[in-house]
Amino acid sequence: MIIPIFTGPPANKNLTPLEGQTYSLCFGHAWPHFAFDSDMLRSYLPILVQLILVSLVGFAIIALSYLVGKHKPTPEKLMPYECGVRPTGGAHERFPVKFYLVAMLFILFDVEVVFLYPWAVIYRELLFFGFFEMLTFILVVLAGYVYIWKKGALDWNKN
Amino acid sequence: MEFFNSYILTLLILTPVVGALVLALLNKEKAETLRRTAFGFGLLTFVFSLHLVARFSSGQSGFQFAENHAWIPAYGIRYHVGVDGISLWLVILATFLTVVSILASWKGIEKRVKEFFIFILLLEAGMIGVFLSLDLFLFYVFWEVMLVPMYFLIGIWGHGRRIYAAVKFIIYTAVGSALMLVAILSLYFLNARATGVYTFDFPIWLNNIASNRLWIDPHIQNWLFLAFFASFAIKVPIFPLHTWLPDAHTEAPTAGSVLLAGVLLKMGTYGLLRFNVQLFPEATRTFTPFIITLAIIGIIYGALVAMVQPDLKRMVAYSSVSHLGFVVLGIFVFNMQGVEGAIYQMLNHGISTGGLFLIVGMIYERRHTREIAEFGGLATPMPRLATCFMIITLSSIGLPLLNGFVGEFLILVGGFGASIARAKLYTSLAATGVVWGAVYMLWMYQRVMLGEVTHEANKSLPDLSGREKWVLVPLILLALWMGIYPQFFLRKMDASVSRLLNPPIVMMVQK
């Protein structure tokens, strides 16, 4: 069943996502018509290509190492590796909470560093402002780094 | 002297506040110093208020000694105070009874003396402020401010179920005044919409109403009238809103009861007379039969319930319901005799009921009970107290040559001559209240004071002390003066009351 909610003027250049489209609240037909617009598909084509390439490379690495490498299996080598933790036994095992801390810190700094990529791409447009902006940002990250360092979060042996 | 005349009203409000501040700085261990200081400031305020009487010009109907300063100019809120024939005597009553109640609490209050007198003085400032304010915002501020000290007086120094009584008092009053606030604000905006001037000034409002610049739709008038009425009727109290009163009066300490009955109840009747009647003339006409009916029910109901009370103080409390019924009746008959009688009766009630509470307090201090059944023949050990009690009882009943008679007589005369439907029937019913009053008061007096001394403990009760005489004698003298020569008091009311009854088309407003 299709319940038309908005029927605005068609083919409007400045369409906003929900405007000017006939769509329904019913899941079977839930897509606005513009989802099948060929322009849109074309703009996503590079992503599709990259997706395929990445998968191929991934498979290729595993396949190549299997085909080319030497195989000398021992029981230890055949055991699945999981961060040095014994793979069998009860799932409710206790292990050091420090792992969480390290994982969290890693994610925090990792995500912060990700900002450097878009910044680098438009660095020329941003001029000096961009430079100082990133300098400030790095200083803030640095403050956080000093903080966790002094707090002893990076010291594995500290209680 | 010049300074005095122009700032006397502010002085009246501020003196008790200064007194309270001075008390706050004194050592709380030195009870005698505290009492004397409080008494000094009370007396000073009273003397200032006498200056008002001396300089008040009787022929003038408008507000005298007026002060008008900007307070919150952003919204047209002003500090506007003034006194006219209606409020003059009520201010005197407040200052006078404060002095009396400070004297009366000399021995009765043993614990937390300092706070007690601070609250009494703050209460006095609030009471005076209510009677003097001519800006409705200011009026509301004083009206609310007064609640807090009274709450503490009942709650800390009261008897028995004091906290219950205190909370009941404050919730009842707060509900009423909350509704009044809505009405005040509505009037403020109605006036602003009609005239373009944002003001809470009472004379300006009256002026606009009189000159028809501010015309309020009768339907809206009825609602506003009821909102004001709710607040004042609770305070008076008009039957059936009186249920807070017996608790509050009974549990309060003597000074609290005196001020509650003597002054606070008058704020209700004063408000009805000043605001309800003047601001909403059409609505007043609509509601008059209804209010008169309630007043008469109050008169008879109060008297009947008072008759069967086993507790002395509760009896006096219910007698207040009955007496205030008379005052309300007097206000709503709308003629000179009625309204002047009502104002006069407000003063009488302050003196006679104040006196009764004082005497009950004195008996309580001696025997620590208020059960009528516990007494009997008290006149034998305490002849002087019995005499004073007799005079005040008679003044309360309304014996000629005593003050009560003048008030009740004027109200009844006014009632018979009123130009409202069934006036004679109403007044006849009200007149029975006088009879009932005589019955329960005299019967009480007989059971308490006359006959043989029935209880062993009553045999050796001491008679009035020197201080107690100083408390009662001024009251008795006043009762006599007001009964014998009422003209002195009535003369100053005449001009204001007649203007209230026949408002001129446009009044002169002093800016």
Add this chain to the structure above:
Amino acid sequence: MFNQYFQPNDILIIYPELLLALFAMGVMIIDLFLDRAWKVLNAFTALVGIAYAAYALYRLKSNALNLSGYNHAILNDSFAIYFQFVFLIATALVILISARYLSIEGENRGDYYALILLSLIGMNFMVMGIDLITLYIALELMAVSEYILVGYLRTNRQSNEAAMKFFLLGAFSSGILLYGISLLYGISGSTDLRVIAQRLAERPSHDPIALVAVVTLTAGLLFKIGGVPFHQWLPDAYEGAPSTITTFISVAPKAASFALILRIFIVGLKPLETSWVPVLSVVCVLTMTLGNITAISQSNIKRLLAYSSIAHAGYLLLGLIAGNEYGITGIAIYFLVYAFMNIGIWTLVVAMRRKDLIGDQIQDMAGMIYKNPGAAVLMLVFLLSLAGIPPTAGFIGKYYLFASVIQTHHYVLAVIAVLNAAISLYYYFRVVVVMFMSEKTDEEKMTLSPGVLTSLAVTLVFTLLIGIYPEPFIRFAQNSLSLFQ
């Protein structure tokens, strides 16, 4: 060095916030190098930062700058500056009372102050933002800092529980809010509130999508101010959080959320007024009534004040419903007043925390007038102010809110509100009864640290001053009227 994304003006507009950020990081780092005995320096650093920011804000107010910046995402008008002053005052007062409390709880660390300052930055941007994305990010900065602060007492189960509840419900409500924002973007194609208002005005008034957007926004925002039926988290969070943090979140974030609501509803959703006024009226009545009635039966002073603050949120909604000059000035002055009276009363609750006494039961205050007469009188003043009795500041605040709805002829609302104010007297005076009319149960006197004393002195003076001579404060609050431009 400048380009289309950045103008020299921009950095001046957010100069106070930059300073605050610098000090927030500074406190955090300096703390690492301090001995236990010198931890009180953290509070000083934070206070210096606030003073500096206040001075910067004052300069900003007096300079006639074009205060719109960052591609029109930020509008630092006098409405925003007024509220920022309120936040700065509230935060400074909270920091004053924190040092002693934290050392009693054994959690005296610098990150506490850093988090408070970060939350302050979030609030400042909440009142400056005119773009929904900026507003949302600011809101989250404030909220995330608060979640951590509520659970700051790591070894205290109640504190942990409160933080978890607060966080889960807070995140949930943020989600709803974000949904509303996305719908608004969907129908208007912009996140700028002024553009949204234009687009909404062009649409039919009973547009279902717009209504859904209003409902979701209302729900998300009501959560932040504790409006019924989204109030359940509030008493638990207030009770469990460290008392100083409760002091903080009961005033500043509430004011910030309200300012945000004003900005969104008065600027952005003005064209849909006919649809949100009835909804908010119902919410307002429920909030006042439920807050007041539930407060009556509380025996814990923190919970009592929590319910009272729900009721106060209800009164404040009156100003929004009226939506006129009286209403906006009313909300503005109310928060100034509320900052003083509420922090005052919470300061006393904080001061009651002693080594062996949690001090959060009403009964713990029994006979306070004998033990600490000064504290009892202060408490009385603050309670009277909360109840709205003249001549305290609370009366001025209530007066404006009640007047605003009467001006717009919402008489029924006004009557319900004043009756609620009368009910509230009952439980405020219950505390008074315990303090003034019961016998003392222990002998231990309160010891007031210099910080607490300063905070009490400031709150008392302003609670009385605003009540007695409100004129200059009203003029100050009228700055908030720039909202209508």
